[in-house]
Each structure stands twice: as structure tokens, then as C-alpha cells.
Amino acid sequence: xxxxxxxxxxxxxxxxxxxxxxxxxxxxxxxxxxxxxxxxxxxxxxxxxxxxxxxxxxxxxxxxxxxxxxxxxxxxxxxxxxxxxxxxxxxxxxxxxxxxxxxxxxxxxxxxxxxxxxxxxxxxxxxxxxxxxxxxxxxxxxxxxxxxxxxxxxxxxxxxxxxxxxxxxxxxxxxxxxxxxxxxxxxxxxxxxxxxxxxxxxxxxxxxxxxxxxxxxxxxxxxxxxxxxxxxxxxxxxxxxxxxxxxxxxxxxxxxxxxxxxxxxxxxxxxxxxxxxxxxxxxxxxxxxxxxxxxxxxxxxxxxxxxxxxxxxxxxxxxxxxxxxxxxxxxxxxxxxxxxxxxxxxxxxxxxxxxxxxxxxxxx
Amino acid sequence: xxxxxxxxxxxxxxxxxxxxxxxxxxxxxxxxxxxxxxxxxxxxxxxxxxxxxxxxxxxxxxxxxxxxxxxxxxxxxxxxxxxxxxxxxxxxxxxxxxxxxxxxxxxxxxxxxxxxxxxxxxxxxxxxxxxxxxxxxxxxxxxxxxxxxxxxxxxxxxxxxxxxxxxxxxxxxxxxxxxxxxxxxxxxxxxxxxxxxxxxxxxxxxxxxxxxxxxxxxxxxxxxxxxxxxxxxxxxxxxxxxxxxxxxxxxxxxxxxxxxxxxxxxxxxxxxxxxxxxxxxxxxxxxxxxxxxxxxxxxxxxxxxxxxxxxxxxxxxxxxxxxxxxxxxxxxxxxxxxxxxxxxxxxxxxxxxxxx
Numbered sequence: 001x002x003x004x005x006x007x008x009x010x011x012x013x014x015x016x017x018x019x020x021x022x023x024x025x026x027x028x029x030x031x032x033x034x035x036x037x038x039x040x041x042x043x044x045x046x047x048x049x050x051x052x053x054x055x056x057x058x059x060x061x062x063x064x065x066x067x068x069x070x071x072x073x074x075x076x077x078x079x080x081x082x083x084x085x086x087x088x089x090x091x092x093x094x095x096x097x098x099x100x101x102x103x104x105x106x107x108x109x110x111x112x113x114x115x116x117x118x119x120x121x122x123x124x125x126x127x128x129x130x131x132x133x134x135x136x137x138x139x140x141x142x143x144x145x146x147x148x149x150x151x152x153x154x155x156x157x158x159x160x161x162x163x164x165x166x167x168x169x170x171x172x173x174x175x176x177x178x179x180x181x182x183x184x185x186x187x188x189x190x191x192x193x194x195x196x197x198x199x200x201x202x203x204x205x206x207x208x209x210x211x212x213x214x215x216x217x218x219x220x221x222x223x224x225x226x227x228x229x230x231x232x233x234x235x236x237x238x239x240x241x242x243x244x245x246x247x248x249x250x251x252x253x254x255x256x257x258x259x260x261x262x263x264x265x266x267x268x269x270x271x272x273x274x275x276x277x278x279x280x281x282x283x284x285x286x287x288x289x290x291x292x293x294x295x296x297x298x299x300x301x302x303x304x305x306x307x308x309x310x311x312x313x314x315x316x317x318x319x320x321x322x323x324x325x326x327x328x329x330x331x332x333x334x335x336x337x338x339x340x341x342x343x344x345x346x347x348x349x350x351x352x353x354x355x356x357x358x359x360x361x362x363x364x
Numbered sequence: 365x366x367x368x369x370x371x372x373x374x375x376x377x378x379x380x381x382x383x384x385x386x387x388x389x390x391x392x393x394x395x396x397x398x399x400x401x402x403x404x405x406x407x408x409x410x411x412x413x414x415x416x417x418x419x420x421x422x423x424x425x426x427x428x429x430x431x432x433x434x435x436x437x438x439x440x441x442x443x444x445x446x447x448x449x450x451x452x453x454x455x456x457x458x459x460x461x462x463x464x465x466x467x468x469x470x471x472x473x474x475x476x477x478x479x480x481x482x483x484x485x486x487x488x489x490x491x492x493x494x495x496x497x498x499x500x501x502x503x504x505x506x507x508x509x510x511x512x513x514x515x516x517x518x519x520x521x522x523x524x525x526x527x528x529x530x531x532x533x534x535x536x537x538x539x540x541x542x543x544x545x546x547x548x549x550x551x552x553x554x555x556x557x558x559x560x561x562x563x564x565x566x567x568x569x570x571x572x573x574x575x576x577x578x579x580x581x582x583x584x585x586x587x588x589x590x591x592x593x594x595x596x597x598x599x600x601x602x603x604x605x606x607x608x609x610x611x612x613x614x615x616x617x618x619x620x621x622x623x624x625x626x627x628x629x630x631x632x633x634x635x636x637x638x639x640x641x642x643x644x645x646x647x648x649x650x651x652x653x654x655x656x657x658x659x660x661x662x663x664x665x666x667x668x669x670x671x672x673x674x675x676x677x678x679x680x681x682x683x684x685x686x687x688x689x690x691x692x693x694x695x696x697x698x699x700x701x702x703x704x705x706x707x708x709x710x711x712x713x714x715x716x717x718x719x720x
Contacts, residue, residue: 058448062441166553166719175483176524176708177459178553197440268437278434313442316430317449323400323432 005346015344023336030336031329040319048318049311049329061196063306065268068198069094069260069277071205071302073284075212076256078293080249082216084229087250089135089150090257091281092157093128097258098265099161100127102272105187106169106180116186120262128258129251131157136250140243146250154281162274169272180272189267199267201260206299208256213295225249257281290337308333393417393627394451395429396442398458399556405581405600406555407431409617410457410480416620417627424631435460440467447472453630455623456480459524465489476635478626481526483705485637492622495643496526497533497704498672499615499651500577501679502665503597504537506612506654507575508545509661510595515715517568518549519561519578519585523719525707527579533679534577535713537668548573549716558584565589575612586610595656602652613665614652621647641701645673680704685712 031049032042053059073090080087087093101124104116135149166178173181189199216222228235228245235242265276287305291297312326395414399407414427428451433442439461446454447468453476456465462482469477469489477489485491507516518534520527531549538545548571550564561580565588568576576596578585583606589596590610598604598614622642629635642648651669654662671677682693687710693699710718 056448058444062444065437065441162553175706176522176528178522182463264437273436275434276436278438310441313430313445317428317445320428323430 002351004349004351005342006349008345008347011344019340019344020337023333023340026336026340027329027333031332034325034328034332035319035321038321038325040321045315045319045321048314049326050307052314052318053307053310058196059310061193061198063303063310064198064202066306066309067302068202068205069264069280070284070287070305071299072201072208072260072263073253073257073281074287074291074298074302075205075209075295076253077284077288078291078295078298079212079216079225080253081288082229082293083225083245083249084232085139085246085249086147087132087135087150087253088147088285089132089153089281090253090284091277091279092150092154093131093254093257094261094264094277094281095154095157095161096131096261097124097128097254098261098272098276099157099164100124100130100258101262102169102180102183102265105183105266106272109181109184112184112186114186116184117189117266120187120266121259124258124262125255126258128261129255132250132254132257133247136247139250140246146246158275161272161276165272165274171271178274182271183266187266188270189263197268199263201263201267204259204263205302208259209295209299216295221248257284286334290334292341304333390424390426391453391627391631392449392451393425393427393623393630394446394449394454395427396433396439396446396454396456396458396461397429397431398433398435398460399431399581401429401431403556403581404583404603404606406617407457407581409600410455410619413619413623417623420624421627421631425627433461435464439464443468443477444471447475451475453478453627453635459526476630483639485639487637490626490637490640492626492638492640492642494617494619494648495641496615496617496649497529497679498644499649500530500533501537501672502651502668503577503613503615504534504539504545505541505668506657506661506665507534507577507597508538508541509664510612510657511545511575513572513574514542514545515573516545516547516575516577517565517571517573518547519564519568519576519580520549520551521555521580522553523551523708525705528710528718529704529707530579531714532707532711535711536679536684539713546713546715549714551719552580554580556581558582561585562588566592569594583607598652604652604655609656611652612656613654616650616652618647618650643672644669645675686710687712687714687718 028046032046035042035045053063073094077087077090101120103123104120134153135146138144138149139146165180169180171179171181189201192198192200192203224240227238228240228242232242265272269276283305287298287301290301308330312330315321315326316323395410397407397410401407401411414429417425418427430442433439435458443454443456443464455478457480459481462479462484465477465479466484466486466489469486473488479489479491481493482491518531520531535547548568550568552560552564554560561582562584565576565585569592574594576585576589576594578599581600583603586596586598586603586606590607595612596607596610598611600617602614602616604611654665678698680699682697683695684693686692689712
């Protein structure tokens with residue numbers, strides 16, 4: 001007997017809406033059991049995970065800071081994934097964007113001008129887009145697999161950054177530590193509100209999400225992305241070029257990842273270090289799918305994922321569980337959300353293999 | 365939205381629960397760790413210190429910690445969270461937390477902060493460090509006695525003054541016993557990466573060293589040394605379990621005494637900012653038992669340890685030359701702390717070019 005996933009003939013509209021809530025309920029139940037088994041009060045644990053981070057203003061700011069890069073990258077990736085281009089290298093584009101944007105504050109650190117910040121942001125987008133252009137070129141003109149090339153380029157970007165901060169860009173006043181100069185006042189992305197640390201990176205993320213939502217829904221370009229993604233042949237009949245789409249989607253997602261990179265560095269870290277991202281580019285892939293490749297869904301998904309990070313910290317303090325437990329809980333949530341979503345489109349069927357069973361019997 | 369409502373529904377119960385539990389008057393002492401509290405090295409040593417605070421002042425204080433906190437924006441959030449959750453005294457235990465600590469300290473002038481191994485202080489930010497190099501001098505002497513080839517391997521992390529100081533102290537100790545002693549250095553460029561550290565150890569052994577020492581946090585080099593049948597020194601925690609036949613001694617970070625002292629001062633309302641740099645005599649570092657060596661070497665090591673504790677011996681005392689042979693310290697002259705804390709040159713006997 002084996003288990004098969006079979007595509008449902010019709011997707012239930014009701015369950016499409018209910019699925020995230022069912023997933024959340026399942027997470028609560030199984031997470032609660034896990035905390036109870038660890039000897040912790042499950043109610044207190046769940047409270048610190050989901051409510052405590054939302055109950056204070058400063059913590060809401062932190063939520064926005066953490067969610068901003070995830071949303072910004074995720075929105076760009078949704079365009080890629082919708083058009084059937086699998087850019088797995090957003091992490092590398094994030095880093096290259098951060099590096100390109102940091103040229104001004106690190107190399108020309110004496111220069112002071114209100115133009116500094118806008119130029120940095122533009123350079124960041126160009127850096128990310130150019131780095132994404134490599135797998136785009138390879139796919140469009142040499143027919144290579146972009147999953148592989150974009151992923152491998154992540155390591156190139158990481159090591160390039162590592163070399164820069166240990167070598168030519170190392171802060172001469174930094175006691176030999178591998179980090180660049182800290183950015184001057186003109187190079188820092190300002191905070192949006194007086195009440196906390198949220199910088200304009202969060203606004204960029206929301207604006208990008210709304211813009212992409214509009215593009216997908218109301219423009220020919222959005223239609224082109226969807227058609228080419230679902231059937232390249234049909235797209236060709238409509239006069240769309242899949243090669244141009246490779247270029248468009250890769251450059252677009254690269255530019256957004258690069259913008260996320262320079263925003264994070266300029267708004268939150270304010271210098272380059274050997275490691276500037278705890279894997280935002282990869283987590284954003286999860287965020288994109290969690291949001292069902294819908295820009296508005298991605299905003300929600302980015303916030304939820306950020307919430308679990310913050311909640312994990314809160315739980316470490318308030319109920320004293322280890323960092324590992326909080327990661328398991330995060331995994332539970334993702335598992336249930338993604339499997340519930342899968343079950344909307346597919347159903348599980350048990351296939352009896354009588355013939356195979358008979359054969360094994362004979363063999364005995 | 366529904367999620368929020370669902371969670372809110374459970375909140376009332378929890379608030380009651382929390383209020384009942386919150387009826388205590390204990391001072392909160394908090395810690396931020398860069399690694400896992402069971403890493404067997406750096407972070408574990410800090411956590412043992414935290415436990416000592418609990419044990420000795422347990423009726424007056426309560427301790428809390430956050431582990432695996434990445435350096436950068438996440439550190440700022442973690443420290444702020446502790447400051448907001450009612451911590452009165454917060455120890456941030458990695459160099460990379462320096463700017464985050466100073467930033468949050470400005471926002472919370474009533475909370476006291478202590479940052480390990482950094483150099484930025486404020487009225488509510490103290491720094492503390494340990495004279496690890498004193499232990500490295502003893503290790504150098506042991507290495508010179510135990511090595512047949514006269515060459516030791518040194519697995520280093522980052523070319524910062526702290527690490528350069530350790531390398532120099534090791535060499536000075538070794539050359540006080542064998543003036544021709546040499547060391548080879550490999551830069552692992554990490555504090556914590558078992559794979560890289562093991563590779564560095566293998567590379568050094570292949571180059572012919574027969575003693576290994578490390579300024580990185582895992583027990584991987586010790587294990588490689590054990591497999592290859594050479595001797596090694598442990599780092600940050602006693603690593604004897606990883607090399608029962610291998611470890612000669614280890615520099616063990618014993619932060620507990622300092623933590624208890626500072627927590628007590630905080631309780632008494634006498635906490636003041638300082639830049640503390642204690643050594644063997646203050647008990648902030650201790651030497652693990654001298655094992656796997658002949659009695660005469662052990663006696664020498666113990667004698668050196670006693671002399672350092674009494675202040676009779678200072679590792680950085682002339683006559684000493686820099687790597688290129690230029691004179692640095694005259695006969696009987698000792699280096700001042702400022703030079704040590706900014707150390708960016710090698711002394712004679714290091715077979716390596718300092719990454720600049």
C-alpha cells in the first residue's frame with residue numbers, strides 16, 4: 001500500500017480561506033502539547049509567543065524591522081516564481097545590493113550630502129539587479145538551470161563580502177576587527193516614527209508589495225507574468241517572450257533584494273560586517289510561499305514569521321525554554337501552514353498494490 | 365486578526381497567572397550569550413558564572429539569559445528586551461555586542477550594563493576582561509619543554525589585539541625555556557566552527573608541529589590532536605573530556621567570582637562603571653590541572669603560575685624584540701596595558717605574517 005497525492009478536481013473556496021486558521025489551531029494544539037511535555041505552562045508559552053510581542057510599542061517596531069527585508073525580498077520573488085523562474089539566490093543579491101550601496105559611505109566617507117542616501121539606495125538596487133543578471137543571462141542565452149546558478153552565486157557574494165571587510169574595506173580605526181567604517185549621519189536610513197526604531201525599509205516593503213499587487217492585477221505585464229508562468233506555449237501564442245520575462249523577473253527580484261540589503265545595512269546595522277543577514281534571502285522564499293505568492297499575503301506572512309522570531313525570544317525569557325525549542329515551534333507552524341495549503345489543492349489517496357503484494361508473497 | 369483574538373482570549377488567564385508569580389522583590393541579573401550555553405567553551409564558561417551568581421546570591425537575585433543572539437540588529441533587540449523586562453544589571457558577553465550595548469544603555473540610564481572584552485564605557489556601562497595571556501605564557505613554557513621538534517601550532521581566530529597578545533605571550537613563555545622555539549599560526553577566521561578548526565589543526569600537524577594550542581571555542585582541535593597522538597591545550601573551558609591523554613592544561617574562564625562581586629555591588633547600591641582587567645590572582649581565569657606531563661614540567665608550570673599570581677613575573681617584560689628583530693622592551697622593562705590592548709605586532713619567534 002502506498003500514499004499518493006492526487007490533485008483535487010476543484011479547489012474549495014471555503015477551505016482556501018480557512019486553511020491558515022486551521023493550520024494555526026493545529027500549531028496551537030501541538031505546540032501546547034510540546035510545551036506541556038517540557039513541563040511548561042502551555043498557555044503562558046503561547047501567550048509569550050503570540051501576544052507579548054504585540055503588546056508593546058517598541059516590540060511592534062522590532063516586528064516591522066524584522067519583517068521588512070522578508071517582505072521586500074518575498075515580493076520580488078513572487079514575481080519570479082509566478083513566471084516560473086526559480087531565483088533561489090536572493091540572499092546573494094541582498095548582499096551584493098548592500099555592498100554596492102555601501103560604496104559611498106565606506107569609500108567616500110568624507111563626502112557629506114543629502115544626495116548620499118538616495119544614491120545609496122539606487123546603487124543597492126543596481127547591485128542586486130546586476131548580480132541577478134548573471135543567472136538571468138545564463139538561463140536566457142545558455143539554457144542553464146537558474147536554481148543552481150543563482151544558489152551557487154550566494155556563496156560567491158558571501159565570500160566577496162567576507163574578503164572586503166577583512167581586506168580593503170576594513171575600518172582602519174576598528175582595532176583590526178573585520179568590519180567597515182560606521183556610516184556617517186547622511187548615510188543612515190532614518191527612523192519613520194518617533195516612537196521606535198522602525199526605519200524606512202518597512203515603508204519600502206509595503207510600497208513594493210502594493211505596487212506589485214497592482215501590477216499583477218491591473219496591468220498587461222502582470223497578465224504576461226501569469227500566462228508565461230502557467231504555460232509558456234500559450235504565452236508565446238499571445239506574443240509574449242519568455243526570454244524577456246526571464247530578464248524582467250530576475251532583474252526585478254534582484255533589485256528588490258538589493259534594496260532590502262542596503263536598507264538593512266543603512267537602517268539597522270550601519271556598517272558592513274562579515275555576516276549581514278541571518279538568511280533573509282532564504283527565509284523570504286518561505287515567506288513568498290506562505291503568502292501564496294500574493295503580495296498582500298506576503299505582507300501578512302512576513303509579519304507572522306517575524307512574530308515567531310520575536311516570540312521565540314520572549315518565550316526564552318518569560319518561561320525559560322531554550323532557543324532550540326522556539327525553533328522547533330517555528331518549524332511546527334510552517335509545517336502546518338504549508339501542509340494545509342497543500343491539502344487544498346491535493347487530496348491523499350491510499351493506493352492498494354495487491355499485485356505487488358502477491359509478488360512479494362511468492363518470492364518468500 | 366483571528367489569531368490575535370484567539371490569543372487574546374487566553375490572555376486573561378495568563379495575566380492572572382503572571383501576577384501571582386510576579387510577587388517577588390528579587391533583583392534581576394541578566395546575560396546575553398552569543399553562542400549556546402552548552403557550547404563546551406566560551407558561552408558555557410559564562411553560563412557557569414551565571415549559575416554561581418544564582419548559587420551564592422540566590423535568595424536576593426534572579427538570573428535570566430538569552431542565548432544564540434547574533435551580533436548586529438538582533439543583539440540590540442535582545443538587549444532592549446532584557447532592559448525592558450526589568451533587568452537591573454545586564455552582562456553582554458561578546459565583543460560584537462559593544463555598540464548595541466552602548467546604544468541601549470543610552471536609552472535606559474537606570475539599568476547597569478557590563479560588556480565583556482570591549483573598550484567603550486559610559487556612566488552605566490562597565491567593561492570587564494580577563495588577562496588570558498597570563499595562562500598562555502605558562503602554556504608556552506610547557507610547550508617548549510614537551511615539544512621534541514621545537515615547533516608549536518597555534519589556531520587563531522581574528523587578528524585583533526586580544527588574539528595577537530595571546531600568541532606573543534605564548535611565544536615569550538616558550539622562548540624563556542627554549543630560545544629557538546618557533547610557532548606556526550593558522551587563522552581560522554571564526555570563533556566557533558568545528559569543521560574549520562579541525563581543518564586548521566590537521567594542516568598544522570601536517571606541517572610538522574607536535575604541540576597544538578587554540579584561540580577558538582570548540583573541542584575539535586583537541587580531538588584532532590588526540591587522533592594524531594600529539595599534545596594540546598584547551599581553551600575557555602576544561603576540555604579534558606575531549607582529550608584525556610592529550611590535554612596538558614587549559615585556560616579556564618572562571619567569570620563567576622567577578623559576576624558575584626559585581627552583582628553584590630549592584631545589590632548594595634555601590635555599582636560604578638569600571639574597566640576591569642583581572643588576571644590569575646583574581647581568579648577570573650584558572651589553569652586546568654596539569655596532566656599528561658612529567659613531574660618536573662608540572663613543577664615548573666606550578667612555579668610560574670605562583671610567580672604570576674604574586675606579581676613577581678609579568679609575561680611582557682624585556683628584553684624583548686619585535687618580529688623583525690627591532691628592540692621593543694629593554695631589560696626589566698614591562699609593557700603598559702595600553703600597548704597590550706592595542707597590540708598589532710608580533711614578537712620574535714612567530715613564523716607568520718600578521719594579517720594587516
